[in-house]
Amino acid sequence: MTKQTGSLYVVATPIGNLADISERAVATLKQVSCIAAEDTRHTGKLLAHLGVQTRTLALHDHNEKQRAASIIARCQAGEDIALVSDAGTPLISDPGYSLVRQCRAAGVRVVPIPGPSAVITALCAAGLPTDKFLFIGFLAAKSSQRQAQLAALPADVGTIVCYETARRIQACLDDVALVLGADRELVLAKELTKTFEAFCHGTAAEIQAWLNDDPQRCQGEMVLMIASEPAKAAGDISEQAQQTLKILLAELPVKQAAALTAQIHNEKKNPLYKLALEWSGES
Structure with a gap:
């Protein structure tokens, strides 16, 4: 009988208050065979607080691409592995993208365990x-x-x-x-x-x-x-800038025409871009 392939669990951990971790996250960290952590020392403190004894391995920006192959091989052999970052949800300005992408390409199941995100x-x-x-x-x-x-x-x-x-x-x-x-x-x-x-x-x-x-x-x-820039009416844009924008729109894409007009007339780019979209029918 062929052994079932394991999974990679992407586990969100607290960004500050340790009480924010979910029951599902704790259960997952306890049942996997290994936890890939951005900083094993940092994660070790969280695991000790939670009473989790699962062993860890380091996976960070400098070794992620190289270590991904061995993690995938372990999952393909039937092991479940968790991925955590120092705080919050992995991959959100944290390591993990390369590993998750390679897991999906290799047919390894990737399971999100949602939780805190700054x-x-x-x-x-x-x-x-x-x-x-x-x-x-x-x-x-x-x-x-x-x-x-x-x-x-x-x-x-x-x-x-x-x-x-x-x-x-x-x-x-x-x-x-x-x-x-x-x-x-x-x-x-x-x-x-x-x-x-x-x-x-x-x-x-x-x-x-x-x-x-x-x-x-x-x-x-x-x-x-x-916050978004407050909408600026066409009447608030100088007539000279509007004329320049019309001329440039006849020859250039909307984004480039707006950027050049803003530079020429010392206007803000976003209102000109919005106006250009209206004139070109792309809004």
């Missing part, structure tokens, strides 16, 4: 629209690259969500104000589900002032949410 946790309590949002992970560490990323964000994506480190948050807010506007509505969430969990709503300058009021606020893990 993106969803932040969004559900921020008071910003959640019907449509764009998660962009961590922004670049260098200011010039970060500004380029922000400038390249498409229009009409809803609330924008990114992770940021405490060390870079002030510089990040500077760039958000510069590229997206000093009056853009933002919400910063920090230390989610932990003792010093906090949300701050305001402009970039207002959030920076809030951070500066208490050094402790500049510590911990952070989620920055950026």
Whole structure:
């Protein structure tokens, strides 16, 4: 009789409060033969708290592609293996993508065990629209690259969500104000589900002032949410810019025409892009 192929379980773990782990997650971690962890020492503390004695192996950004083959082989031999990250749901700005993709290509069953995620946790309590949002992970560490990323964000994506480190948050807010506007509505969430969990709503300058009021606020893990740009009527765009946009649309794609018009007339790109979509019938 052929031995049944095992499965890879993608297990979400707490982002702070250990009580947030699900019963199903604990049961899964106990029954698998091995747990692939981003940091075995970090995960070991969680397992000790839960009374889980399953052995672990390290799987992180630097060894994931190489280690995937051996994990797949073990699953094909009938073993069940769990994948966890340091906190939250694996693959969401954490290792695991290569392993999951290779497992699926090899016919290994991949089973999600849902649970905490900082993106969803932040969004559900921020008071910003959640019907449509764009998660962009961590922004670049260098200011010039970060500004380029922000400038390249498409229009009409809803609330924008990114992770940021405490060390870079002030510089990040500077760039958000510069590229997206000093009056853009933002919400910063920090230390989610932990003792010093906090949300701050305001402009970039207002959030920076809030951070500066208490050094402790500049510590911990952070989620920055950026509200959609308020709709700008065509009448709020200069006649010169509208004329330029019409000329460029006759020769160029919508996105390129809007970007060039914004550059020529020092206008914001997103309102021009929306106007161009209306004129071209693509909205």
